[in-house]
Amino acid sequence: MENKHENHENREQWGSRLGFILAAAGSAIGLGNIWRFPTVVGQSGGGAFIFLYLLIIFVIGIPLMIGELTIGRRGKRNIVGAFQKIKPGGPWWFIGALGVLAGFVILSFYSVIAGWGIAYMFKFLTGQLTGLEPGQSADIFGALASSPVEPLIWHAIFMAMTIGIVIFGIDKGIERASKIMMPILFVLLFVLAIRSVTLDGAMEGVLWYITPDFSAINIQTILGALGQVFFSLSLGMGAIMTYGSYLPDEENIPSAAMFISLADIGIAILAGFIIIPAVFAFGLEPNAGPALIFITLPAVFGSMPFGNLVGALFFLLLTIAALTSAISLLEVPVAYFIDELKWNRLKASVIVGIVIFLLGIPSSLSQGLLSNNLFFGMEFLDFMDFFSSNLLLPIGGLLTAIFIGWVWGTRNTVDEIQKKGVHFGLRSPWGIIVQFVLPIVLLYILITGLIG
Numbered sequence: 001m002e003n004k005h006e007n008h009e010n011r012e013q014w015g016s017r018l019g020f021i022l023a024a025a026g027s028a029i030g031l032g033n034i035w036r037f038p039t040v041v042g043q044s045g046g047g048a049f050i051f052l053y054l055l056i057i058f059v060i061g062i063p064l065m066i067g068e069l070t071i072g073r074r075g076k077r078n079i080v081g082a083f084q085k086i087k088p089g090g091p092w093w094f095i096g097a098l099g100v101l102a103g104f105v106i107l108s109f110y111s112v113i114a115g116w117g118i119a120y121m122f123k124f125l126t127g128q129l130t131g132l133e134p135g136q137s138a139d140i141f142g143a144l145a146s147s148p149v150e151p152l153i154w155h156a157i158f159m160a161m162t163i164g165i166v167i168f169g170i171d172k173g174i175e176r177a178s179k180i181m182m183p184i185l186f187v188l189l190f191v192l193a194i195r196s197v198t199l200d201g202a203m204e205g206v207l208w209y210i211t212p213d214f215s216a217i218n219i220q221t222i223l224g225a226l227g228q229v230f231f232s233l234s235l236g237m238g239a240i241m242t243y244g245s246y247l248p249d250e251e252n253i254p255s256a257a258m259f260i261s262l263a264d265i266g267i268a269i270l271a272g273f274i275i276i277p278a279v280f281a282f283g284l285e286p287n288a289g290p291a292l293i294f295i296t297l298p299a300v301f302g303s304m305p306f307g308n309l310v311g312a313l314f315f316l317l318l319t320i321a322a323l324t325s326a327i328s329l330l331e332v333p334v335a336y337f338i339d340e341l342k343w344n345r346l347k348a349s350v351i352v353g354i355v356i357f358l359l360g361i362p363s364s365l366s367q368g369l370l371s372n373n374l375f376f377g378m379e380f381l382d383f384m385d386f387f388s389s390n391l392l393l394p395i396g397g398l399l400t401a402i403f404i405g406w407v408w409g410t411r412n413t414v415d416e417i418q419k420k421g422v423h424f425g426l427r428s429p430w431g432i433i434v435q436f437v438l439p440i441v442l443l444y445i446l447i448t449g450l451i452g
């Protein structure tokens with residue numbers, strides 16, 4: 001269990017099945033579940049969105065995750081190299097290049113938001129958030145996010161931690177920490193959900209959250225749900241593919257994909273049960289956007305015994321959950337620069353990390369100094385999020401499905417999945433989904449969502 005194995009191509013592999021599952025679940029579970037999911041649900045009409053979200057996970061997300069893990073394991077290298085190895089000479093490396101680009105874009109704003117989380121951890125520890133009214137909590141968040149310097153420092157700290165871990169590889173420390181922290185995160189989320197749904201006036205929020213109002217569904221909501229699935233499951237940019245490249249041949253990929261996705265869904269739904277009822281109980285608007293959790297949660301903690309401690313712990317866990325995702329985001333471009341440009345790991349991690357830090361600065365400033373500079377009607381941070389989650393990732397997923405369905409072939413892919421005695425019972429429906437359903441549905445949603 002403890003030793004990392006090396007396979008015949010001399011590539012590192014996961015030390016244990018649990019290690020891989022936790023790392024992949026760590027990549028999936030992050031700000032996407034706790035920050036982005038409640039935000040998007042709040043902006044997209046509650047229950048109906050959740051229905052769409054689940055539908056898309058099962059029809060698109062899980063089949064694609066199986067495909068990405070399999071390409072990764074077959075390619076056994078960075079994502080650009082993996083496509084080149086499976087189909088030499090073709091243009092397919094371009095899918096990998098898009099993924100490398102997405103790694104830069106996503107991590108740049110991801111780190112800004114994670115930085116707010118670290119700031120909140122310290123604010124709780126130092127008692128600056130004690131006994132807040134919701135209105136005050138909005139002011140405090142506004143002051144932090146709109147300040148020109150403070151959030152950049154937290155952003156730098158978060159990037160430094162991410163770079164630090166990637167330099168030393170995904171080491172036992174993080175694997176072990178996730179094993180302890182992920183269950184604590186789950187328990188804490190559960191306790192908070194109970195507190196939140198029992199607040200005065202929370203029932204209205206619970207009902208809003210679980211009652212599907214299908215009239216709220218339009219092509220924009222569908223595109224939003226699609227982007228949320230890709231973002232939350234780390235799909236469409238090669239993060240899961242990269243993790244698949246360290247998999248041993250014995251691993252049962254379909255069951256791993258199922259487990260990772262179910263864990264991800266569970267945490268997201270639970271986060272919704274904390275945030276949404278609290279929003280209603282405190283008379284806030286559910287469509288507040290990226291600030292939502294930073295405004296509602298301190299008010300929830302304020303109404304609990306040991307609120308400061310619980311608040312600090314929550315934001316500590318949020319930081320850790322974000323960190324295990326950020327590592328996978330940084331690892332995609334880093335692996336590329338190591339393999340293809342022959343940089344060493346230290347140089348690749350530091351240079352890529354610094355570029356990402358710089359790229360994050362406009363996202364941070366868009367909450368204050370630059371809030372009047374809109375891109376396609378959005379603040380820069382929202383624009384970066386929209387551009388990557390709703391465009392780059394689904395396009396990456398579309399091209400990956402075409403690659404599997406029509407270039408490498410679902411037959412070859414299934415052979416790779418079943419190589420070492422694994423039986424993939426659902427291979428026929430999976431093949432039909434990847435070959436026909438995914439390309440058609442993704443293309444349709446992308447086109448109509450963008451022009452609509």
Ligand code: PHE
Pocket residue numbers: 027028029030031032033106230231232233234235237239322325326328329
């Ligand atoms: N899935 C991560 C989250 O939910 C974000 C992420 C997206 C990580 C894409 C890797 C790749 O926070």
